[in-house]
Amino acid sequence: MKSMRNSRFFSFMTLLLISLLLVACPAPAAPVSAPPQAAPPQAAAPTTAAPEEPVAAAPSDFQIGLVTDVGRVNDRSFNQSAWEGVQQAAQALGLPETNIRFIETQSPTDYADNIQQFIDAGYQVIVTVGFALGDATIEAANENPDVYFIGVDQFQVEALPNLAGLIFSEDKSGFLAGVLAARLSESGIIASVLGTDLVPPVVAFGTGYENGARYANPDISVITTYHPGGLDIAFTDPEWGAATAAQALDQGADVIFGAGGQTGNGALQEVASRVTADQQLYCIGVDSDQWETVPAARACLVSSAMKLITPGVVELAALAAEGNFPGGNYVGDVGLAPFHDFEDSISQEIKDELDEIRVGLEDGSISTGY
Numbered sequence: 001m002k003s004m005r006n007s008r009f010f011s012f013m014t015l016l017l018i019s020l021l022l023v024a025c026p027a028p029a030a031p032v033s034a035p036p037q038a039a040p041p042q043a044a045a046p047t048t049a050a051p052e053e054p055v056a057a058a059p060s061d062f063q064i065g066l067v068t069d070v071g072r073v074n075d076r077s078f079n080q081s082a083w084e085g086v087q088q089a090a091q092a093l094g095l096p097e098t099n100i101r102f103i104e105t106q107s108p109t110d111y112a113d114n115i116q117q118f119i120d121a122g123y124q125v126i127v128t129v130g131f132a133l134g135d136a137t138i139e140a141a142n143e144n145p146d147v148y149f150i151g152v153d154q155f156q157v158e159a160l161p162n163l164a165g166l167i168f169s170e171d172k173s174g175f176l177a178g179v180l181a182a183r184l185s186e187s188g189i190i191a192s193v194l195g196t197d198l199v200p201p202v203v204a205f206g207t208g209y210e211n212g213a214r215y216a217n218p219d220i221s222v223i224t225t226y227h228p229g230g231l232d233i234a235f236t237d238p239e240w241g242a243a244t245a246a247q248a249l250d251q252g253a254d255v256i257f258g259a260g261g262q263t264g265n266g267a268l269q270e271v272a273s274r275v276t277a278d279q280q281l282y283c284i285g286v287d288s289d290q291w292e293t294v295p296a297a298r299a300c301l302v303s304s305a306m307k308l309i310t311p312g313v314v315e316l317a318a319l320a321a322e323g324n325f326p327g328g329n330y331v332g333d334v335g336l337a338p339f340h341d342f343e344d345s346i347s348q349e350i351k352d353e354l355d356e357i358r359v360g361l362e363d364g365s366i367s368t369g370y
Contacts, residue, residue, distance in 0.1 A: 085313025178212025
């Protein structure tokens with residue numbers, strides 16, 4: 001329920017009452033903008049009782065807010081994919097652009113405050129992006145049972161009816177990427193440049209990539225490097241990503257998987273900068289089809305290990321609008337992105353093998369080992 005009414009609404013109501021008319025129209029709540037960062041609020045005690053089933057507002061009143069993880073909404077990776085999901089959901093529901101907003105988180109201490117700003121403004125759906133926002137999202141969902149929350153990459157141990165954790169089998173798309181890398185490598189050495197191992201989905205990508213490569217070629221050498229920093233920097237450090245990719249290339253790697261937001265993007269672009277007429281190096285992106293989001297990497301970008309965040313957000317927002325929101329964990333789709341300019345460089349034999357492995361991963365006859 002919206003608690004805000006502007007002065008125009010009160011003036012109109014007064015005129016209506018004076019005229020003894022019996023019909024009144026509700027006014028929309030004021031939109032949220034990304035304000036200056038405030039001091040972190042006091043943490044509230046978690047609610048132990050499960051919240052009641054929330055009721056979705058009519059689509060014309062529907063508002064969707066998004067809180068990014070640390071980093072920008074146009075990070076060409078994780079946050080951007082989620083925001084594109086919000087935008088597409090608004091189009092599917094016939095909502096004006098003023099009904100959707102985002103707040104870019106500057107510091108982990110701001111997670112709860114940024115979520116609260118959308119709650120105070122009466123937003124019906126709040127999307128929080130990333131594993132690091134999990135605790136703040138659960139706390140907000142417990143305290144606000146009339147608001148729907150979509151937690152991207154946030155596995156739910158205990159289901160709440162108004163909180164859906166949008167999760168993915170990252171190990172499966174990572175496994176396919178590893179098979180592709182092993183088949184393309186001529187040196188017998190491949191590498192991965194990853195965000196922090198404090199985040200389970202990143203570890204799933206990395207482990208899947210290693211095991212997929214060894215499934216295709218037991219003798220392959222895999223250089224795996226995780227960012228040594230914490231959540232506040234591990235995904236926003238393209239310089240480290242580039243330097244780590246350069247080191248792997250100098251050690252003979254000819255295919256590199258970059259999985260770590262802007263950090264991974266730095267690795268992809270470093271590989272692209274090393275491509276010459278005499279040496280074709282390959283890189284593999286992550287989360288979305290990075291051919292579209294990191295054009296600077298196209299010289300090497302053969303594919304991307306995708307988790308389809310955008311359609312997952314669209315599906316959950318639509319279910320919220322219908323009042324059929326699925327609390328708990330909601331598993332989104334994964335897969336490899338198209339090969340684009342490298343379509344003719346990938347043999348039909350490799351394509352058929354990838355298709356067979358994908359089916360095996362789906363029916364459980366092939367394990368990623370994660």
